[in-house]
Amino acid sequence: MTFKLSTFALTTMALSVSVLLSAPAHAAPDAALLRAAQAAQPAVIVSLKDMVALESGTMDAPGLTRMADYVQARLQALGGQVERRKASSGNGDILIARHSGTGKRKFMLIAHMDTIYAPGTLQTQPIKQDGNRLYGPGIADDKGGIAVVLHTLQILKAAGWKDYAQLTVVFNGDEESSSNGSGATIAALAAEHEVVLSYEPTAAKAVAKVEGVLLSAAGTGTATLTVQGRSSHAGAAPDEGRNALIEMAHQVLQTADIAKTIPGAQLNWTQAESGKVRNQIPDQASASADVRLTATDAAAKLQAALDEKAKAHRVNETRVSYVVQTGRPPYVGDARTRELAAKAQAIYAELDDRPLYLHPSTGAGTDAGYASMSGKAAVLESMGLAGWGYHARDEYIEIDSIVPRLYLSARLLMQLAQEAP
Numbered sequence: 001m002t003f004k005l006s007t008f009a010l011t012t013m014a015l016s017v018s019v020l021l022s023a024p025a026h027a028a029p030d031a032a033l034l035r036a037a038q039a040a041q042p043a044v045i046v047s048l049k050d051m052v053a054l055e056s057g058t059m060d061a062p063g064l065t066r067m068a069d070y071v072q073a074r075l076q077a078l079g080g081q082v083e084r085r086k087a088s089s090g091n092g093d094i095l096i097a098r099h100s101g102t103g104k105r106k107f108m109l110i111a112h113m114d115t116i117y118a119p120g121t122l123q124t125q126p127i128k129q130d131g132n133r134l135y136g137p138g139i140a141d142d143k144g145g146i147a148v149v150l151h152t153l154q155i156l157k158a159a160g161w162k163d164y165a166q167l168t169v170v171f172n173g174d175e176e177s178s179s180n181g182s183g184a185t186i187a188a189l190a191a192e193h194e195v196v197l198s199y200e201p202t203a204a205k206a207v208a209k210v211e212g213v214l215l216s217a218a219g220t221g222t223a224t225l226t227v228q229g230r231s232s233h234a235g236a237a238p239d240e241g242r243n244a245l246i247e248m249a250h251q252v253l254q255t256a257d258i259a260k261t262i263p264g265a266q267l268n269w270t271q272a273e274s275g276k277v278r279n280q281i282p283d284q285a286s287a288s289a290d291v292r293l294t295a296t297d298a299a300a301k302l303q304a305a306l307d308e309k310a311k312a313h314r315v316n317e318t319r320v321s322y323v324v325q326t327g328r329p330p331y332v333g334d335a336r337t338r339e340l341a342a343k344a345q346a347i348y349a350e351l352d353d354r355p356l357y358l359h360p361s362t363g364a365g366t367d368a369g370y371a372s373m374s375g376k377a378a379v380l381e382s383m384g385l386a387g388w389g390y391h392a393r394d395e396y397i398e399i400d401s402i403v404p405r406l407y408l409s410a411r412l413l414m415q416l417a418q419e420a421p
């Protein structure tokens, strides 16, 4: 649905008629805010094109610098106090814009400036519009999210809205490489706020039918198995060796299903290495597993279960050890998350009963995990634009999601501001 003024006027007329006949199923929209969101759509498209043209692959330091320069200037124009901080490791600066207002509550908005695409991707996948779709590398994930945040601030500023104690915007540049250099900053800042809204994309109509928000996401991790044995001549004295490869195979088999008994853990062995030459019993072997975590205590439980298995050897006199390392923490939405989601649904319903789907979870990681780590702020994910093709090719956003997403973003903040903390 595209919000043209004429359609809106007709809807309003239809609404007032239905008010006379019976109570409407949903509240009327904030007409001034809706008009502002509609008026902003062309400018959002310009911002999207500007940002997609600045390629910012997560490993491309010069590209990330150009993108951060652009976004920093945009944030400064919106009047916040803008800080540019180096990531604690890897590429990508962190932009933090702080706004102090006249209200009571503390809000934080997050999105990321990096993409998964290598420099030069634009040459084969240029920016183009086809009907309701606007294509470009990174346009949904997550330049659409940055655009929604920038234009939400613009709309609120133009309306003179300052009903917050603190409104903080945090954009990082290493989300696609696990946010190792920005995660701690996001977690620490989130703990100073009451509500964090995260602007990753929501799936397009072609895959999800309706726009949505996300209630939880898996955390990531790795498990590493190392076996130390003893080498010997494989032909002349095999029994003098302690075969690390055999022991590794035994350990991999006996732990293949280990996570199935641990709530919130998933483990899959994916890589292994052993042996340098064919005629030597190998003294070393190692394997690594992909780990996904949806419960905060699952990593520790997995480590304990693996340690227990390390005691049961098949090859005597080998040393076996397991190390579970966590990456991005899981985003575990709580009752406050579901409350935010219900409010978002009610706001969407104001737009001609537009539905909003609550996605229970995803296997992909998100910085909402860092934001929810301390448990202090209520966190809601997927406030960005509707789109698809992310982490694939021919990525696009749906133009008709721009107005409802701007309306949702601004209206939710305005509503939350009026509630007692």
Ligand SMILES: [Zn+2]
Residues within 6 Å of the ligand: 112, 141, 142, 175, 200, 201
């Ligand atoms: Zn993303």
